[in-house]
Amino acid sequence: MKLIYQQMIGMLTTIIVSLLVVAALFIHATTAAAWENNFRQLSNYTSNLEQNALLNKSTINGDFIQTSERVLSGQHVNFVIYNANNQMRYPAVAGGRIQSKYWRQLKRGDSVAVKAATTNPRNGRTQSITIFYRPVFYSGKLLYVIAAYEPVEAIQSTISKTKRSVLIGFIISAAVALILSYIIARYTNRRIDRLRTATHEVAQGNYDVKLETTGRDEISELASDFSNMTDSLKASEKEIQRQEDRRRQFMADAAHEMRTPLTTINGLLEGLAYDAIPEESKAKSIELMQNETKRLIRIVNENLDYEKIRTNQIILQRQTFNAKHDIDNVALQLHQKAVDAGDEISVDVPDDLMVYADHDRFVQIIFNIMQNAIQFTQNGHIRVTGQHGYQQAEFSISDDGIGMSPDQVQNIWERYYKADPSRKNTKYGESGLGLAIVHQLVAQHGGTIDVQSELGAGTTFHITFPDEQTPDDDQSHDQTA
Structure with a gap:
């Protein structure tokens, strides 16, 4: 797989996982807030009834309750009032009773909030509703329990809209992330391609390659190191060429230095062998050969001396x-x-x-x-x-x-x-x-x-x-x- 796709997958995976986590947390928080707000409203309604609908120990202001239900009809909120014996006092119809597990909590003085598929105390049908029970005490004894209930369809509708909005936002964000990840990966990949092209140029022997090193990230540092490497290679190539030229020159000079005395000695020996040198010049010729021989020995000794000194052998x-x-x-x-x-x-x-x-x-x-x-x-x-x-x-x-x-x-x-x-x-x-x-x-x-x-x-x-x-x-x- 090409690097650009690897980078895109890596960035997209990170972004999508982050979006999913944020979306899940947002939906959870929104859902919790919706339920909390619903129960807070029902709690306020029951508190209002406690103050205005319960006139005394035995009298309930039904007109006020009916008026409140009409006002809240748009939210489908209804009220039920139970006496201390868990019997329905309002409305005046035969109805269900509060479940025993909730009744025990109410008798202790705790308010109870319920959200589940349960029996509607008004009509006895099972449906998804939210109920808030508020106990009312008089002289330390349980007098009434006020229940406010509301169907959950409105809350679920709000939660569904929130989920739908989050899903749309997730899809848009993922699309934008895909485009941005491609742009970023493409930009990074182009920089790597330039580095790869430069590497090929160096492999072909072109050390004049220059790369941009204006950034401060790892690729820019790599490009800077690459440029330093090409400069070093270029300098090394020049030094190698110079040393090669010096080696050739050394071989030519060494051969010339040794050939000159050898040529002189050889010519004098041939002259002596064929009596081409006059008798009075033979002594001078022998002296010249001795001098050239000493010169040749001196050149050899100097070369040996130089190598010994260079290799720390002296x-x-x-x-x-x-x-x-x-x-x-x-x-x-x-x-x-x-x-x-x-x-x-x-x-x-x-x-x-x-x-x-x-x-x-x-x-x-x-x-x-x-x-x-x-x-x-x-x-x-x-x-x-x-x-x-x-x-x-x-x-x-x-x-x-x-x-x-x-x-x-x-x-x-x-x-x-x-x-x-x-x-x-x-x-x-x-x-x-x-x-x-x-x-x-x-x-x-x-x-x-x-x-x-x-x-x-x-x-x-x-x-x-x-x-x-x-x-x-x-x-x-x-x-x-």
């Missing part, structure tokens, strides 16, 4: 040492490369700046970033600064070289990514792995590294290394928190 031997000394050594090692590029290196690090890190990996991080700055800066200035921040050592390495665009900044941590593809073969053997390794090493130290760069205006790397945490530091941090 163990850092962290210790606290003086950062100034090692940074000066790195600057000294790169001095000649900087001179060849026309660059100047300046180090502004406090003599007592201590850093908690793996010594060799710290040197590797600083070396790679400074070397990268030299490679992309000509006739410029490389600045290395350091300071001790809050529970961490902070370093900045900046240059005024060619800089990078935002897209280049986003991808510099990828393996084999090179901000300047034209510099794939420099005399420094750039492989595109240095910054990827640096990023992983800093992360494994629990530190941070970020880069700020502007195309044509230079680049600045900011690196932090957290201090060693002692038990006292942990307690102090907890108290501060």
Whole structure:
């Protein structure tokens, strides 16, 4: 069964059950009110007779009773008066007696209301009437019993009209409920259909589907969650495509990086094998093959090193040492490369700046970033600064070289990514792995590294290394928190 019909049946069932309960309660209340009103009227009539028709202990004003019956003839109300011996005194005809069960109540001083098929005390015929008995006492003794009776046809007619009106109202309400339930169910079903259509679109690979989320009900929340899901899927698809592009680029770059030294070595070996290389150049050729072999080994080792760092397979031997000394050594090692590029290196690090890190990996991080700055800066200035921040050592390495665009900044941590593809073969053997390794090493130290760069205006790397945490530091941090 379709959802729209399920919703309609559910709503109609609820509405119809509610209407039936209300109708039953209304009919019951109306019927009870009709009977109560009837007995109240009969009680008032008997009270009036008690005051005006009973003149004394032995005299009954029959004229007043007859006048009252004529006035109430439209309601078919009649009166009967019984004496203390349960004998009819008015009208002066032989008539029935009050049933013993009612007579006992009357003798106790209780008024009695009866509605049933009973014997008419005036004519002795059995018919449906309502009777109200009122006992009249004098000096504590039962003197008379005044009975007022009325046929139930008028009351039943009123009750029947009420039931008929309720039935008509029920039918109209059910019809209106049917129409409204269809409209509401159709509206809800259309919203679900739009969601289903959007799901089919997503299944076909279309992640640009948008749904209205203006409401505050569960379907609107589901539509909002669906929109968030499509946005995530769209972002994931872009990321998957980017990673696939990077994978292809990585395979191409890796093959290129390895093919270049292999091609050089193969060409030199062929030249040596066929004596195509002059004797005086053989030593140079062998040296070149050794350099290319070392370069190839370095590329392989860097790839292995990167994977070990990325998968946390290396163990850092962290210790606290003086950062100034090692940074000066790195600057000294790169001095000649900087001179060849026309660059100047300046180090502004406090003599007592201590850093908690793996010594060799710290040197590797600083070396790679400074070397990268030299490679992309000509006739410029490389600045290395350091300071001790809050529970961490902070370093900045900046240059005024060619800089990078935002897209280049986003991808510099990828393996084999090179901000300047034209510099794939420099005399420094750039492989595109240095910054990827640096990023992983800093992360494994629990530190941070970020880069700020502007195309044509230079680049600045900011690196932090957290201090060693002692038990006292942990307690102090907890108290501060």
